[in-house]
Amino acid sequence: MDKYLIVGLGNPGSEYELTRHNTGFMVLDAFAKASNIVFEDRRYGFVAETSLKGRKVFLLKPTTFMNLSGNAVRYWLNKENIDQTRLLVISDDVALPLGQFRLKGAGSNGGHNGLGHIQQLIGQNYARLRMGIGSDFPRGMQVDWVLGRYSDEELKTLQPSIDLCVNIIKSFVLAGIDITMNQYNKLGKGTKTLNLKPEGQTPETQK
Numbered sequence: 367m368d369k370y371l372i373v374g375l376g377n378p379g380s381e382y383e384l385t386r387h388n389t390g391f392m393v394l395d396a397f398a399k400a401s402n403i404v405f406e407d408r409r410y411g412f413v414a415e416t417s418l419k420g421r422k423v424f425l426l427k428p429t430t431f432m433n434l435s436g437n438a439v440r441y442w443l444n445k446e447n448i449d450q451t452r453l454l455v456i457s458d459d460v461a462l463p464l465g466q467f468r469l470k471g472a473g474s475n476g477g478h479n480g481l482g483h484i485q486q487l488i489g490q491n492y493a494r495l496r497m498g499i500g501s502d503f504p505r506g507m508q509v510d511w512v513l514g515r516y517s518d519e520e521l522k523t524l525q526p527s528i529d530l531c532v533n534i535i536k537s538f539v540l541a542g543i544d545i546t547m548n549q550y551n552k553l554g555k556g557t558k559t560l561n562l563k564p565e566g567q568t569p570e571t572q573k
Contacts, residue, residue: 369423370452371424371442372425372456374427375387375432376428378429381461386513388458390497397420411426411427412427425440426446438487450488454493456497459496459497463500467558469496469554470496471543473494498527510520530553536554
C-alpha cells in the first residue's frame with residue numbers, strides 16, 4: 367500500500383492554540399474532523415491515520431516545537447518507510463496575505479524556522495503548502511505576530527482556505543503534486559478567486 371505523510375507545523379500546548387504559527391495544525395485538525403479520525407499522542411507528535419482509495423495517509427502534528435520540526439518529520443518518514451515525494455508539509459507564511467496560499471513541489475524555507483529545520487535534516491525536495499498569515503506588524507515584531515492569536519474576524523477570512531486545503535491534501539494523495547498545483551494554486555491568490563467553487567466545495571464554505 368502506498369503511504370503518505372502530511373505534516374502540519376505548529377507548537378504543542380493550549381497556549382499556542384489558534385496562533386498564526388499553528389496554522390498547519392489547524393489545517394490538519396480540519397482534515398481529521400472531516401475524515402472522522404482522531405489524533406493520538408505518539409513519538410515526536412500527534413498522529414492520526416486514514417486511507418484514501420487504497421492509499422495510507424499519516425497526519426502528523428509535531429510536538430518537538432517549531433524549531434525542531436525536522437526531528438519528527440525525519441522519524442516518521444523513516445519509521446513508515448515513506449518516500450519524500452509523498453511528503454506534504456503545511457506551514458504559515460508571513461510573505462502571503464491572510465487567506466492566500468501557495469502549493470509548491472520543492473523550494474527554500476523562506477526564513478521559516480520549522481521548514482528550515484526540516485531542510486537541514488532531509489533537504490528541500492518535498493512538497494509544501496504555505497498558508498498566508500499576513501505581515502501587519504512593525505519592524506522587529508515578527509515573533510510576536512506569528513505567536514499571536516487570530517481574531518474572530520481573521521478566522522472568518524482564513525476558514526475558506528482551510529476548507530480548500532482539506533481538498534488539496536486529498537488531491538495531493540490521489541492525483542499528485544503537479545495536478546494539484548495546477549488545480550488549486552489559482553484559487554489561493556485572493557478572496558475573489560476563492561469564490562470559484564472547486565470540486566467538493568459548497569457555496570456555504572465559501573462565505
